[in-house]
Amino acid sequence: MQRWGKTVAKTVRFRCPSCHKSSIRKRSDVTKTSRYQLFLLWLTGTKSLTEIAQGRHISRQSLAVWFRPFRKTCPVPLVPEENAAVLVIDGLYLESRYHCVLIGKTPRAVVSWLFAERETYGSWRLFCQRVPAPRVVVCDGQRGMRSAIRYMWPQTRIQRCIVHVFQLATARLTQRPKTTAGQSLRI
Numbered sequence: 570m571q572r573w574g575k576t577v578a579k580t581v582r583f584r585c586p587s588c589h590k591s592s593i594r595k596r597s598d599v600t601k602t603s604r605y606q607l608f609l610l611w612l613t614g615t616k617s618l619t620e621i622a623q624g625r626h627i628s629r630q631s632l633a634v635w636f637r638p639f640r641k642t643c644p645v646p647l648v649p650e651e652n653a654a655v656l657v658i659d660g661l662y663l664e665s666r667y668h669c670v671l672i673g674k675t676p677r678a679v680v681s682w683l684f685a686e687r688e689t690y691g692s693w694r695l696f697c698q699r700v701p702a703p704r705v706v707v708c709d710g711q712r713g714m715r716s717a718i719r720y721m722w723p724q725t726r727i728q729r730c731i732v733h734v735f736q737l738a739t740a741r742l743t744q745r746p747k748t749t750a751g752q753s754l755r756i
Contacts, residue, residue: 570583570584570585571583571584571586572584573591576593580593581593581594604635604636604639605639607621607625607632607635607636608635608636608639611636612670612682613672613674613679613682618632618633653675653680653701653703653704654675654703654704654705655675655676655703655704655705655706655707656673656674656675656680656700656703656705656706656707657673657674657675657676657706657707657708657730658671658672658673658674658696658706658707658708658714659671659672659708659709659730660672660685660688660711660714666687667686667687668684668686669684669685669686669687669688669692670682670683670684670685671683671684671685671688671692671693671696673696673700680700681696681699681700683695683696683699688711688713688714689713690712690713690716690717691713692713693713693714693716693717693718694717694720694721696717697717697718697721697722698721702721702722702724702725703722703725704725704726705725705726705727705728706718706722706725706726706727706728707728707729707730708727708728708729708730709729709730709733710729710730710733710734715727738754742754742755
């Protein structure tokens with residue numbers, strides 16, 4: 570086999586001098602590793618399946634097919650040994666209202682996650698058992714989450730996420746409040 574130019578996708582093409590057939594070399598191990606990393610990025614990140622598909626210039630359906638083998642096996646997070654100073658936790662709902670991932674991350678990396686049906690006191694308590702107690706938890710203030718944190722980590726301070734506070738205030742006040750008090754609060 571000898572090098573014989575590149576494909577449209579800039580992959581090196583090889584040609585056999587005896588039979589004059591050309592092909593490219595595919596490494597299934599590299600492909601599987603990169604797709605798994607992409608799956609973890611989607612699972613623990615903030616981008617949707619559609620946004621990741623657009624970034625890779627493929628269809629959303631193709632990306633879902635790539636991820637299908639990884640959904641059968643649950644990836645195991647690396648739980649830190651020492652206590653984190655700040656832990657940001659939230660629940661991310663997948664495909665429907667009955668598939669949820671509870672995610673905890675430090676400013677450096679995702680440290681833990683747990684698959685659950687919903688964000689409940691019991692599921693957050695299981696999540697808290699797997700992670701060492703941090704000094705501060707930043708969360709959206711969901712009732713079951715707060716109760717589980719207070720029970721499992723009594724010394725940990727709870728800080729409400731400013732984005733969630735702003736979203737709740739905007740929902741209650743509306744975009745254009747009519748009362749004078751609402752207008753001053755909106756400012």
